[in-house]
Structure formats: structure tokens, C-alpha cells
Amino acid sequence: MKRIAxxxxxxxxxxxxAIQAQTVITAPDNKYTPAQDVELGRQAAAEVxxxxxxxxxxxxxxxxxSIGRRLAANIPPELEHREFQYSFKVVNVREMNAFALPGxxxxxxRGMIEAAHTEGEIAGVMAHELSHVALRxxxxxxxxxxxxEIGNLLGAVVGAVIGGKVGGAVxxxxxxxxxTAFLRFSRADERQADLLGSHIMAAAGYDPRxxxxxxxxxxxxxxxxxxxxLSDHPNPGDRYNAIANEAKVLQVRNPIRDSRDFAExxxxxxxxxxxxxxxxxxxxxxxxxxxxxxxxxxxxPSGTVAPPSSSMTSYTEANMFRVAVPSNWRxxxxxxxVTFAPEGGYGxxxxxxxxxxxxxxxxxxxxxxxxxxxxxxxxASLAESNPRMSRPSRYDRFNLAGQSGLYSVVSNYxxxxxxxxxxxxxxxxxxxxxxxxxxxxxPREEFQGYDRTFRRVVASIQFMR
Numbered sequence: 001m002k003r004i005a006x007x008x009x010x011x012x013x014x015x016x017x018a019i020q021a022q023t024v025i026t027a028p029d030n031k032y033t034p035a036q037d038v039e040l041g042r043q044a045a046a047e048v049x050x051x052x053x054x055x056x057x058x059x060x061x062x063x064x065x066s067i068g069r070r071l072a073a074n075i076p077p078e079l080e081h082r083e084f085q086y087s088f089k090v091v092n093v094r095e096m097n098a099f100a101l102p103g104x105x106x107x108x109x110r111g112m113i114e115a116a117h118t119e120g121e122i123a124g125v126m127a128h129e130l131s132h133v134a135l136r137x138x139x140x141x142x143x144x145x146x147x148x149e150i151g152n153l154l155g156a157v158v159g160a161v162i163g164g165k166v167g168g169a170v171x172x173x174x175x176x177x178x179x180t181a182f183l184r185f186s187r188a189d190e191r192q193a194d195l196l197g198s199h200i201m202a203a204a205g206y207d208p209r210x211x212x213x214x215x216x217x218x219x220x221x222x223x224x225x226x227x228x229x230l231s232d233h234p235n236p237g238d239r240y241n242a243i244a245n246e247a248k249v250l251q252v253r254n255p256i257r258d259s260r261d262f263a264e265x266x267x268x269x270x271x272x273x274x275x276x277x278x279x280x281x282x283x284x285x286x287x288x289x290x291x292x293x294x295x296x297x298x299x300x301p302s303g304t305v306a307p308p309s310s311s312m313t314s315y316t317e318a319n320m321f322r323v324a325v326p327s328n329w330r331x332x333x334x335x336x337x338v339t340f341a342p343e344g345g346y347g348x349x350x351x352x353x354x355x356x357x358x359x360x361x362x363x364x365x366x367x368x369x370x371x372x373x374x375x376x377x378x379x380a381s382l383a384e385s386n387p388r389m390s391r392p393s394r395y396d397r398f399n400l401a402g403q404s405g406l407y408s409v410v411s412n413y414x415x416x417x418x419x420x421x422x423x424x425x426x427x428x429x430x431x432x433x434x435x436x437x438x439x440x441x442x443p444r445e446e447f448q449g450y451d452r453t454f455r456r457v458v459a460s461i462q463f464m465r
Contacts, residue, residue, distance in 0.1 A: 025192055037081075037102035060113070064088050068130070072130060079196070085104045106130065123201060127201045195243075208243060212247070301346055305344040312325060338362065346358070347416070355441065403428045406426075408424075430463060
């Protein structure tokens, strides 16, 4: 009896030691209330479901909901929010992706379910997304963001989730501008979500190493699959080993094996017609939806514009910088950037604001990267919404407001004009470490003339802090 008692005590001590060895996760500072997360998520979910097709097959929905409820029930008590309303739905698109909105709504792409090797891999992605919600990373990012990173939270959430597929240099409201600020989490956020997700998985009965496995698959995945998820979830570094090491100190309670439901769901999905891409789905959605009351009719840019005026008009933007632009260009401020363009050089396509001639400027947060790396990350973000955009062949140095900056040139296809366009990209690190960018856009055959104007505008920029 004594040996049994000692053995029992030792087992208990080992369990306690393992629990104590878990990494402690603390939610970041946040100026928003949990109730605001819920309202934001509710509104964003309504917009998302207008644009993305839900898969309404009972067996598939039931499996995902069952996994989600099991995970949500094992969120650590200190990170529970009574206001949050967790829901779990499947989107009928082919990309390997999943996302969760503030306050609880979660969506898993059909492509992610089809690619999973085990039920635990689906749980791994969902646990990671659930952790972002529990830690309130979305509104925590908004807490830190500048005016040109985020303004209208609802627009930021929807833009970051769905992204923009409209041509032209930058469609204001696309994933390029909004995603960088809101749902494009920091590496610190990603590390927290990886570790908290592993804790939730273990408590729910799933092997946390399944999360590490699916992330490794995503990192190897090419084409339209892995990069979409990874672009919003940057690798915090040594992700696989970090999760595997954390798993060593976690106790998996009542281990769950692959259910019969998982095998049946994958078999059912294989029998269905292939899922559309997200781009195809959103185009079909917008083309079949009647105009909403109060919306203005879509007007494409004419592409016929007057040459840049030789006289200049000065503007002060958000108490961050001053700039002078040709007097015949109009200021088109948005939540995440400011654009200056001439009449005929701006308009809307499928509800997206676009411009064919002019300049866009803004500031994006930089996570302590050097100028070259930060610039490449910005261009990668821009390419997500502009898949036919080239990458720079070289970078040149220039001086902007006393700071050494980078200048490069890329090409793109404009859906607005049906022609090739050229984009001059100017970037510089501000004193606070964030990245300032200016994009000069014109049709390719007009770029040589516009380039002189772009350089003149950039030379006029003065930072105010």
C-alpha cells in the first residue's frame, strides 16, 4: 500500500510539474472592450457571409462545429469572455485557409478540411485561430495602429479577411492596406496563438503536435493554398520545434482519435464538384447581388486625364507628414491611406475604389525590420491583391526628408484600363521605426513623363514626427 501511495504521489507531482512548465500566456494591452469585439465580429460576419459561399452540408458543418465547441470549452478560465459568441462555419472555397473574427465567429475553408491528414490537424488550425480571438489580438492590433493603418474597424476586418482582387495599383480597401494593420498579426501574436492553441488542444484531447504538423504542411504548400494563411500569420521563427517542445510538457486529457465522421466528411467532399477560388466566389457573389439602397453607382476611371499641373498644392496628413502635389489632383483620403489623383484617373470597380494616375501614401507598422525587408513585406502584401504585379529587379537609394530610402519600379496589369501600368515605389523608415510608403502610378507608356512629377512630390514630403 505504501508503494502505491508513493507512486501515486510521484505521478501527481509529475503532472503538477508539467502543468507548471507550460508557457504563461498574457493577453496584450487593448483599449477596446470585449463587448466591442462582439459587435465588431457580428457586423463583420454579416458582411463576410454576403461575399463568401457557405458550405451547407450537415455532416461537414457538424464535424467542424463539434471540434470548435470542444476547443472553446477548454479555453483557460483567465482568458474566457462571457460576452463572446463562438460559432463555426465552413466556406466553400478551395484555398487552405481559416480565419476567426473578434468576439467568436470562425470560418474554415473547405480546402483546409480536404488537405488535412487527420482530424487533429483541423483542430490545430482552429485552436490557433481560437487563440487569436481569446487573446483579442485583432482589437489589440487596432489599439496600436496609426490612422493610415486602420480607421474604420469593420472595413478593416472585412478587407483583411476577403482581400481585394481588383487591378490597378492599389484598390483602397483591399487586403494590401487593411490586412497589414488588422488581421495581419505580429510574430509575437503568432507565438502566443501557437502556444495557447497547443494548451487548448491538449486540454480538449488533441495531440498539440498535430498543429505543428499542419503548419509544416502549410509552409511547404505552394500556389493558392498555404501562402494565403501564412501571409496573415507570419512564422514567428522555429514554429514547428517551438510547438513540439511545448507539447512535451502538456498532458493530453482523454486523447481523441480520428472519428468516423472525419473519414466520411473527406469522402463526401471528394465526391462534390471542385470548390471555386475565393476570387471566383466573391466575383460571383457581387455579380448576383442587387444594388444596396443608398450606394452610388459604379463608375470606372475614364483613364483620360489632364497632364499634372506645374503649380503645387500643399496638404497636411493626420499630423504625420506634409506633401505638395499638382494643383489639379484631388485628395482622396481613406481609412488606411491617402491618394492624390486627377479627374478621370480615379473611380470604382465592383465597389472598390481604384486609381489609374496619381500617388498613394501611407504608413504601415514595421516589426523592427531593416528597410529592405520591410519594403519587401509591403510589396508582398500589395501582390496579394494584384497577382499580375511584378517584383523589383533592383533597388536604388534616394533621400526623403533627411532619411535614406529605397526606390524601385514594378509593373502591373490594370483592370480599370485594360493596359499595363508602372508603379514607382518609394519607402523610408520613419523616426518611430514604422515604414512610410509612396506609390506613383500611371499607364506604362506615360510613366516616363509622370516619373518627374512623382519625384517632385516625394521631394516635398516633410515628416512631422
